[in-house]
Amino acid sequence: MARIRYREIGSSTGFSALLAVLALFILGGLASAWYMEHHGHIVTGMNNLVVWGMPHVFAVFLIVTASGVLNVASIGTVFGRTPYKPMARLSGLLAIAFLVGGLAVLVLDLGRPDRLIVAMTTYNFKSIFAWNIFLYVGFLIVVAAYLFVQMERTMSGYTRAVGWFAFVWRLVLTTGTGSIFGWLVARQAYDAAVMAPLFIAMSFSFGLAAFLLIILAVCRVEGRDLGDGILTRLGRLLGVFAAAVLYFTSVQHLTNLYAAEHAGVERFILFEGGIYTLLFWGVQVILGGLVPIALLYAPELSAVRLRVALASALVIIGGLAQIYVIIIGGQAYPLVLFPGMDVQSSANDGAVTSYAPSLPEVALGLGGVALALAIAVIGLKILRFLPVSLADEIVDPAHAQTSGAGA
Template sequence: MNLTFTSIEGKSQGFWILAVTLGALSVIGLTCFMVSYIQGHYVLGTSNIIPWGMPIVITIYLIGLSAGSLILSSLTYVFGKKEYRSISRLAVFLAIVLIFGAMIGISLDLGRPEKGWRLFMFFIMNNMRSMFAINGILYGGYFAIGIFYLGFIFAEKSKWTRALGILAMCWASLVHMGTGAIFGFIAARPIFYSPIKPFEFLAAAMASGLALLIITVVSVFHFTKRKFDRKIIFTLSQMLLVLVIILSVIVGMDKLTHLYVPHREPALWLLSGPFSLVFWGLQVGCGYLLPLLILIHPRFKKTIKGVMIASFSVVIGIFGERFSLIIPGTAYPLPFYPGKIEGFWGAAGSFPFTPVESLMSIGVFAIMGLFFILGLKHLELLPLNEGAEQTPVPAEKG
C-alpha cells in the first residue's frame, strides 16, 4: 500500500486553544523551576533522606516510554511489517519528544543545570566506571540517533533507514536497560538492588511505550478526522497483553526474591508501609490487573474503547511503578549500623508533594505536548489518506 504523508493544517480553534494552554503551562513550569533554582531543592519536597523526587521519577518514566515507542517503530523499518507503516513515523517522532522531555527532567534535578555540559565530557571530567556517566553516552547518543533515524525516514532512503532502525532498536534497549542498571546495581538500597532490574525496566518500557503509542494513534487520527485500520490497534493490543504478562512475571520474581532474603524488612515496608497503596493500587492494579482483565475479555478486547482504557491503565500503572521504586526506595533508612536505629537517620523519610514541584512536573509534560502538536503541524508525520484499504472490523456494541 502506497502512502503519502502530510502534516496537519493546525488552523482550527481547538488546535490554538490547546497550543496556548500548553504554552501557558510550560511558562508556569519554567517559572517554578526558577523558584527551585533560586531557593533550593527543598521547595521540591526532597531532602537529605529522599534526595530524588518527581523530576527523577518523570525522567526514568519518559525514558521508558521513549525507548518502547522507538523499538516498536522497528516493526516497519527493520522487520518489514508494512501494515504498521502508517503509524511508524509518528512512533519515531513521539520517541524523540519523550527523550527530549526526559533530558529536561534530568536538567530540573541538577542543582546547577548551567553545568550540565559536564555530563558530556566523557573520559575527561567523568568517572566512566559510573553507570551515571555511561548513561550520559547512552542518552545523548539515543537522542542523536533518533533525529537521524527520522531524517532518513523522511528522505525515504530505505537502505539507510533499516540500518539506523537496527541501531536505534539496539540503542533504545541499552538505554533503558542501562537506566535499570543504575538502580539495580545499588547494593546499599535493598528495594533497588536486583540483577533483573534492567530486564524489568526494558519490559516496562515496551509495555508503556506501546500503550502510549496506541493512545496517541487513536487520539491523533480521531481529532484530525483520519481513517485508520482498526485491526492494527487490535493487533497492537494483543502485543500489549503479552508484554504486560511478561512484566508481571518479572516484577513478581523480583519482589519474591526480596521477600526471601534474610534482610526482607525493606520489601515488607514497601508492600505494607505508607507507600503500599501506590504499589498495590497503581502499579499492580492499574498497571497489571486491569489491563489484563480487559485484554483477555472476549468482548472488551475487540472494542477501541476497551483497548484505550487498558492502554491508559498501563501508562498510569507504569508511572506508579516508577514512583514506587524511587520514593520508597530512597525513603527507607539505610542500615548504617545493622540492628540499631541511630536517631534521625534511622527513621523512614516522608515525601510531601509541594505546589512548586507539582506545577514544574506538569510543565515538563506541557512542553512535550507543545513540541508534539507543533511537530504534527510542521512535519509530514500522518498519512494523507489511510482509509483506502481497511480490514473490516465488527462494529462495537454499546
C-alpha cells in the same frame, strides 16, 4: 500494498488552543525550576534521604517511555511487520519528544543546572549516569537519523540498518536507565540485576500505551481513519507487555523475599508501607496491570477503541505509580547501617523517611510532559509524520480481507 500518503496535521482553533495549554504547563515547569533554583531545594519535598523526588518520577517515566514509543517503528523495520511501518515516523517523533521532555526535567532539577556544560564536558566513565548522558544524546541522534532515512526517499535503502541500530540502542539505553537503580549497592530496594530487564519491559509497556493514546487522539481530532484491526493487534501487544512488567515485578519481589536480608524492605513495600503499599497493589498491579490486561483480552466488553484507550491510560497511571514506588519508596526505606540492630540518630537513621511532593516538583514534571507533547504536536504540524489514513485496508490489506472474510 497501496502507497502510503503522509500529511501534516491541519490548522484549527483546537490546535492553537492545545498549544496554548501546553505552553502554559511548560511555563509552569520553567517557573518551578527557577523557583527551586533560586531558593534551593528547601522548597521541595526532597531531603537528604529522599534525594530524588517527583521530578525524577516524571523524568524516568518520560525517558523510559521515550524508548518504548519506538516500539512501533522497531516492529515495522526490524521485525518486518509491514502494517506497522506507516506509523514508524510518528513513533520516531514521539521517541525524540519524550526523551527531550524527560531530560529537561532531569536537568532542571539539578542543584546546579547552570553547570550543564560541566556534565557535558567532564565525565567519569565508571558512572552509569555518565554513560547515560551519551546514551540519551546518542538516542536523539540515532532516532533523528532513523527518521531521516524513512522520510527521505533516496535514503530508504538504509532504513533497515538504521532501524536495527536504533533498536539495539534503545535496549542499551533502557538497560542504562534501569541500572541507575540496579547498580546501587547501598539501598535495600535496589541493587538488583533484574532492574534492567524490568525497565525494558516497562519501556515497552508504557511506551506503547503512550503511543496508542496519542495516535487515537490525533486520528480522532484530525478525522483520519485508524483501523480496528491494527488497533486490536497493538492492544494485544500492550497486554503482553503489561504482563511482562508484572512478570519482572514478581521476579524482583520474590527474589528479595527469599533473601532474609531483604525481608525488611519487602515488608515495607508490600505490606506496611502505607502510600507505597497502596500504590503498589492498588495502582501498579491491579489498576495498571491486571485491569488493562483484562480489558485488552476481553473483546466482548466494548468497542476496541474504548478498550484500548482505557487500557493505555491505566497502563500509564500504573507506570507512574510503579516508578514512584521504585524511586520514592526505595529511598523512604532506611539504609541498613547495622544489620539486625535498631538504629536512630538526628539524621533519621533507621526510620522511614517521609516525603510529600511539593507543587513546584509536580509542576516541573508536568512541564516536561507538556514539552514532550508540544514537540510532538509541532512536529506533526510542520512535517509529514502521519499517514492520511491508517484504515486496515490501507495499512494491511491482506489481513483486512481475511478478517473481513472470517467475520
